Amino acid sequence: MNICVFLSAADLDDRYTRPAREFAELLGKGGHTLVWGGSDVGLMKVVADGVQEAGGRLLGVSVDFLAVKARPGADEMVIARDLGERKRLMLEKADAVVIMVGGTGTLDEATDILELKKHGRTDVPVVLLNTEGFYDGLKEQFRRMETEGFLPRPLTDLVFFAQEPVGALAYLEESRGTA
Numbered sequence: 001m002n003i004c005v006f007l008s009a010a011d012l013d014d015r016y017t018r019p020a021r022e023f024a025e026l027l028g029k030g031g032h033t034l035v036w037g038g039s040d041v042g043l044m045k046v047v048a049d050g051v052q053e054a055g056g057r058l059l060g061v062s063v064d065f066l067a068v069k070a071r072p073g074a075d076e077m078v079i080a081r082d083l084g085e086r087k088r089l090m091l092e093k094a095d096a097v098v099i100m101v102g103g104t105g106t107l108d109e110a111t112d113i114l115e116l117k118k119h120g121r122t123d124v125p126v127v128l129l130n131t132e133g134f135y136d137g138l139k140e141q142f143r144r145m146e147t148e149g150f151l152p153r154p155l156t157d158l159v160f161f162a163q164e165p166v167g168a169l170a171y172l173e174e175s176r177g178t179a
Contacts, residue, residue, distance in 0.1 A: 004035040004094035006109040008102035009042040019131045021050045023165035028054025038062030040071035096172040097126045125175035127168045
């Protein structure tokens with residue numbers, strides 16, 4: 001399975017890197033391919049290292065202005081013209097999506113895939129890995145949107161909230177029939 005992971009390129013402490021590394025190892029051991037922003041820094045590097053060391057493949061999609069940070073030695077690296085094209089290419093290559101901790105770029109990517117699902121433009125399973133309760137506030141906001149009629153589909157049709165990496169990958173494998 002090609003698993004697209006949206007996440008931060010920032011250097012983060014162990015409470016975020018440990019679960020990311022654990023998920024990466026599960027992904028690699030499962031024989032999956034990581035589709036990610038292609039960066040070789042921060043949390044993106046942690047995940048790419050973990051996948052590669054565990055035997056998985058790396059398919060990076062970097063962007064022109066960040067190409068100097070692209071990971072050497074990826075199995076495949078695509079350089080997009082801009083962030084919009086990068087996001088589109090990543091989603092085109094994805095059989096599933098996992099959203100890890102991140103900043104505004106990650107939030108943009110997360111809401112984009114959820115909007116596509118809401119309108120029936122994709123049916124890929126989406127997991128929000130809620131490490132250390134990072135997305136508790138967002139989950140509450142999504143529930144409010146659902147309760148107050150802003151979502152035409154149930155929230156559970158759009159995204160699965162996982163607390164641990166093993167639950168995230170199990171959900172994806174079950175959703176795609178690979179478990």
